[in-house]
Amino acid sequence: xxxxIRKVAVFVAIMMAALLANTTYISVFRTDSxxxxxxxxxxxxxxxxxxxxxxxxxxxxxxxxxxGDGTRFPYVRSYPDGETWSSVTGWYSYDYAxxxxxxxxxxxxxxxxxxxxxxxxxxxLTGRRSQGANVSTTLNAAAQKAAVTALGDKQxxxxxxxxxxxxxxxxxxxxxxxxxxxxxxNLTAARDAWSTLxxxxxxxxxxxATREVYPPGSTFKLVTAAAAIEDGWVPSTExxxxxxxxxxxxxxxxxxxxxxxxxxxxxxQALKVSCNTAFGNVGLQLGSEKLQAMAExxxxxxxxxxxxxxxxxxxxxxxxxxxxxxxxIGQYEVAASPLQMLQVAATIANDGTxxxxxxxxxxxxxxLSVLQSTTPTELGQPISSATAEMLQQxxxxxxxxxxxxxxxxxxxxxxxxxxxxxxxxxxxxxAWFVGYAEDPSVAIVAFVENxxxxxxxxxxxxxxxxxxxxxxxxxx
Amino acid sequence: xxxxxxxxxxxxxxxxxKRRGTExxxxxxxxxxxxxxxxxxxxxxxxxxxxxLIPVACIWFGMGIAAHLIVRLxxxxxxxxxxxxxxxxxxxxxxxxxxxxxxxxxxxxxxxTQLLWxxxxxxxxxLVVFLLRDHRRLQRYPYLLFIAGLVLLLLxxxxxxxxxxxxxxxxxxxxxFSFQPAEVAKILLAIAFAAYFYEKREVLALxxxxxxxxELPRARDLGPIAVMFVxxxxxxxxxxxxxxxxxxxxxxxxxIYIATERIAWPILAGAGFVGAAFAAFFFTNHVARRVxxxxxxxxxxxxxxQIISAQFGLAWGGLFxxxxxxxxxxxxxxxxxxxxxxxxxxxxxxxxxxAIVMVYGLLVARGFKTAxxxxxxxxxxxxxxLSFTFALQVFAIIGGVTRLLPLTGxxxxxxSQGGSSLVANWIIIGILxxxxxHARRPQAATAAPQDVASNSEDQTAVxx
Numbered sequence: 001x002x003x004x005i006r007k008v009a010v011f012v013a014i015m016m017a018a019l020l021a022n023t024t025y026i027s028v029f030r031t032d033s034x035x036x037x038x039x040x041x042x043x044x045x046x047x048x049x050x051x052x053x054x055x056x057x058x059x060x061x062x063x064x065x066x067x068g069d070g071t072r073f074p075y076v077r078s079y080p081d082g083e084t085w086s087s088v089t090g091w092y093s094y095d096y097a098x099x100x101x102x103x104x105x106x107x108x109x110x111x112x113x114x115x116x117x118x119x120x121x122x123x124x125l126t127g128r129r130s131q132g133a134n135v136s137t138t139l140n141a142a143a144q145k146a147a148v149t150a151l152g153d154k155q156x157x158x159x160x161x162x163x164x165x166x167x168x169x170x171x172x173x174x175x176x177x178x179x180x181x182x183x184x185x186n187l188t189a190a191r192d193a194w195s196t197l198x199x200x201x202x203x204x205x206x207x208x209a210t211r212e213v214y215p216p217g218s219t220f221k222l223v224t225a226a227a228a229i230e231d232g233w234v235p236s237t238e239x240x241x242x243x244x245x246x247x248x249x250x251x252x253x254x255x256x257x258x259x260x261x262x263x264x265x266x267x268x269q270a271l272k273v274s275c276n277t278a279f280g281n282v283g284l285q286l287g288s289e290k291l292q293a294m295a296e297x298x299x300x301x302x303x304x305x306x307x308x309x310x311x312x313x314x315x316x317x318x319x320x321x322x323x324x325x326x327x328x329i330g331q332y333e334v335a336a337s338p339l340q341m342l343q344v345a346a347t348i349a350n351d352g353t354x355x356x357x358x359x360x361x362x363x364x365x366x367x368l369s370v371l372q373s374t375t376p377t378e379l380g381q382p383i384s385s386a387t388a389e390m391l392q393q394x395x396x397x398x399x400x401x402x403x404x405x406x407x408x409x410x411x412x413x414x415x416x417x418x419x420x421x422x423x424x425x426x427x428x429x430x431a432w433f434v435g436y437a438e439d440p441s442v443a444i445v446a447f448v449e450n451x452x453x454x455x456x457x458x459x460x461x462x463x464x465x466x467x468x469x470x471x472x473x474x475x476x
Numbered sequence: 477x478x479x480x481x482x483x484x485x486x487x488x489x490x491x492x493x494k495r496r497g498t499e500x501x502x503x504x505x506x507x508x509x510x511x512x513x514x515x516x517x518x519x520x521x522x523x524x525x526x527x528x529l530i531p532v533a534c535i536w537f538g539m540g541i542a543a544h545l546i547v548r549l550x551x552x553x554x555x556x557x558x559x560x561x562x563x564x565x566x567x568x569x570x571x572x573x574x575x576x577x578x579x580x581x582x583x584x585x586x587x588x589t590q591l592l593w594x595x596x597x598x599x600x601x602x603l604v605v606f607l608l609r610d611h612r613r614l615q616r617y618p619y620l621l622f623i624a625g626l627v628l629l630l631l632x633x634x635x636x637x638x639x640x641x642x643x644x645x646x647x648x649x650x651x652x653f654s655f656q657p658a659e660v661a662k663i664l665l666a667i668a669f670a671a672y673f674y675e676k677r678e679v680l681a682l683x684x685x686x687x688x689x690x691e692l693p694r695a696r697d698l699g700p701i702a703v704m705f706v707x708x709x710x711x712x713x714x715x716x717x718x719x720x721x722x723x724x725x726x727x728x729x730x731x732i733y734i735a736t737e738r739i740a741w742p743i744l745a746g747a748g749f750v751g752a753a754f755a756a757f758f759f760t761n762h763v764a765r766r767v768x769x770x771x772x773x774x775x776x777x778x779x780x781x782q783i784i785s786a787q788f789g790l791a792w793g794g795l796f797x798x799x800x801x802x803x804x805x806x807x808x809x810x811x812x813x814x815x816x817x818x819x820x821x822x823x824x825x826x827x828x829x830x831a832i833v834m835v836y837g838l839l840v841a842r843g844f845k846t847a848x849x850x851x852x853x854x855x856x857x858x859x860x861x862l863s864f865t866f867a868l869q870v871f872a873i874i875g876g877v878t879r880l881l882p883l884t885g886x887x888x889x890x891x892s893q894g895g896s897s898l899v900a901n902w903i904i905i906g907i908l909x910x911x912x913x914h915a916r917r918p919q920a921a922t923a924a925p926q927d928v929a930s931n932s933e934d935q936t937a938v939x940x
Binding site: 001002003004005006008009012013015016018019020022023024026027030031032034035037039040041042043045 | 730733734735737774777784787788789790791792794795803804807821826829830833834836837840841844847848853856857860863864867868870871874875878879880
């Protein structure tokens with residue numbers, strides 16, 4: 001009977017070998033895909049509980065990982081003064097992923113980027129728990145607080161940027177929220193907080209500064225004016241400004257909301273008083289192609305290059321004359337994010353050179369070695385410096401004696417443009433103000449979507465300009 | 477029935493090394509694995525040594541020494557590698573159950589119960605060693621044992637005491653205690669088969685006609701096969717227990733093959749089992765679901781949560797594991813019982829799991845070696861059959877956990893939580909050790925050299 005016993009033993013050896021071969025197969029071929037599976041709680045827990053790097057403003061953390069409660073999550077993400085910074089940091093949650101800088105710098109914050117491989121290996125060898133790298137930002141705490149305070153309960157956004165470098169100094173979207181609620185390790189509480197925030201009428205989770213686009217209204221006249229000057233106009237070039245401009249090929253006509261000061265005025269006067277019919281005529285004379293080319297040079301219809309997620313602003317293509325006239329004053333299908341209008345003002349202020357906006361200035365390991373650092377980058381030259389100077393002159397005039405007078409700050413040279421964008425006759429219009437100061441060299445956009453006030457009181461000058469000056473005062 | 481024809485006795489006597497000292501050293505060494513796992517779990521979870529370090533050490537290592545003393549006293553010639561393997565596996569199982577005990581709040585005490593069962597298993601091992609002086613005494617009542625085994629096997633289907641859990645009707649519950657009678661039936665049937673086949677081996681081997689190159693048995697000798705076949709189907713259909721069905725059919729097939737030395741038997745039985753399995757696949761939801769969970773677990777995340785979690789655990793552990801206490805084995809349902817291999821894979825790694833498979837391989841190999849060495853046919857059959865049940869269980873359950881096979885609910889011998897299985901397996905070890913002692917006793921070498929003695933010419937054989 002020994003023969004069969006040996007054969008059975010060989011059979012058993014084959015069974016055991018199959019087990020070993022299969023475990024080897026798991027280890028070599030299946031591990032990576034299993035660990036990448038979204039429903040793998042072990043991986044998600046470990047990631048969520050990791051000792052993530054901090055996001056810093058100066059030396060102050062606006063997002064950091066602190067010791068958590070238990071074994072499942074030894075660390076928890078915390079946001080000191082989260083309501084002030086949520087539009088920059090974004091949230092970091094177990095069930096709802098990430099946003100803002102938490103998302104765009106996730107790999108370095110988590111310590112999983114390829115640059116950190118060496119650090120990770122050293123951590124394993126020395127038995128340390130691995131830590132992510134810190135992200136330093138260009139933000140200015142005073143400007144950010146001023147922006148959030150000035151926006152208050154209003155639904156709106158404000159961004160400030162040093163136009164010579166592209167450093168974002170403040171980026172706020174209101175109403176704001178506390179991202180700590182979403183990073184709660186009590187997952188039920190985090191889910192409840194998420195659904196409350198998601199379903200709130202005011203849309204606190206929207207990032208109005210970068211992720212949403214709105215009709216830019218009269219602030220778009222800066223782009224129209226830039227196109228005109230590049231086409232050979234000067235601020236003193238005169239243009240018809242009737243009380244009512246019939247839109248070609250339609251029975252409708254365009255009216256003015258302000259007194260233009262005559263039926264034929266200069267381009268400078270038109271910008272100063274935000275004369276619709278004058279700019280409608282400018283648009284008609286230039287034609288849609290030149291307008292579109294200028295808008296696209298400023299970044300419309302192109303992906304934004306900022307280092308957090310941002311929406312693409314739109315300028316319509318293939319439009320007729322009436323649509324061109326409307327588009328020239330920022331109506332019809334023109335839609336811009338506050339960030340996009342900031343780029344327009346900043347480029348004009350920076351003598352025609354457009355800088356790439358950025359928030360993260362450097363990524364630093366815990367041993368203070370620098371992993372990445374950002375240097376100012378030019379995105380292009382949409383307008384010549386001569387054009388920029390003429391536009392600056394017109395914007396300064398607007399603040400000195402035009403619709404932008406509420407934006408005056410004593411002792412500073414300030415240029416700006418107001419905007420009151422009607423988009424639905426039953427809804428309050430959007431209030432805009434874009435502008436810049438010469439010293440400090442900062443461009444600022446203030447945008448109010450809904451302020452819950454009487455609709456006749458809404459105008460860019462009255463509602464948005466004070467936000468502009470508040471931020472500017474904070475940066476002096 | 478006694479041993480029938482003995483070859484003529486030569487004037488030489490074979491004397492095996494007892495190696496009891498080696499056995500003691502190996503037992504203590506093997507025990508440190510589970511013991512160390514327990515201590516490391518405490519260090520990793522609580523940063524401190526366990527409170528009851530000294531008493532547990534005394535109990536645990538005391539059990540190893542006691543087992544050794546029993547063997548030294550009663551079975552001095554038994555194989556010295558079997559007990560160390562068992563203690564290694566049993567210890568790792570205890571440590572992992574203790575580790576999983578720590579997950580819920582408040583913590584559980586299943587490991588203490590399991591330690592108690594281990595002690596009881598060891599006690600029954602001692603009882604077998606003391607009462608069963610000669611394993612050939614088990615040969616006397618094949619039919620009685622067969623019927624007793626059948627009754628035990630089908631007992632969970634009986635009203636009032638039968639009890640289903642996790643979809644399988646394999647428990648009985650008496651006076652508040654749950655028990656899996658199939659575990660004891662496994663032993664009784666193995667003994668019954670060994671006795672029956674040893675007695676009938678010539679009839680089963682020689683009678684019958686050739687058909688397509690195979691020696692077919694006579695119809696009336698097919699009776700036992702038919703009974704076993706029907707029984708397996710009954711177990712599969714009414715108890716929803718694929719694993720037990722596979723186990724008994726495998727045991728039966730291997731024993732009849734060894735007894736008759738006719739390859740026709742396993743081919744016939746294997747074909748029958750494959751046919752039954754296909755039928756089960758097409759006609760029962762249970763089997764089809766298991767097969768689907770095996771081939772494409774992610775097609776139904778909720779239904780296949782168990783096997784998916786086990787895969788996640790293995791992947792999370794990686795090659796070297798997370799370390800005792802540092803993985804998340806609690807995320808896998810039934811991590812203490814069916815899925816203990818996945819829990820071990822997560823915390824001591826794929827390499828640790830492989831080492832465990834190797835230890836099982838070693839244990840089975842020593843069992844087969846006992847069978848090969850044993851001078852009496854009944855002992856050969858019994859040792860080979862019992863060893864094969866270990867191999868089949870390990871293959872089915874670890875293969876199921878690692879998705880080599882569809883998952884069947886079998887216990888992982890000596891490691892899974894559960895008293896019936898642990899106690900039954902310790903009894904089997906007792907029987908194996910008794911056979912081994914008889915096989916390795918000094919005895920006159922037979923004139924016609926048996927394979928055992930001719931070790932010079934087949935040094936490379938897998939099992940000697």
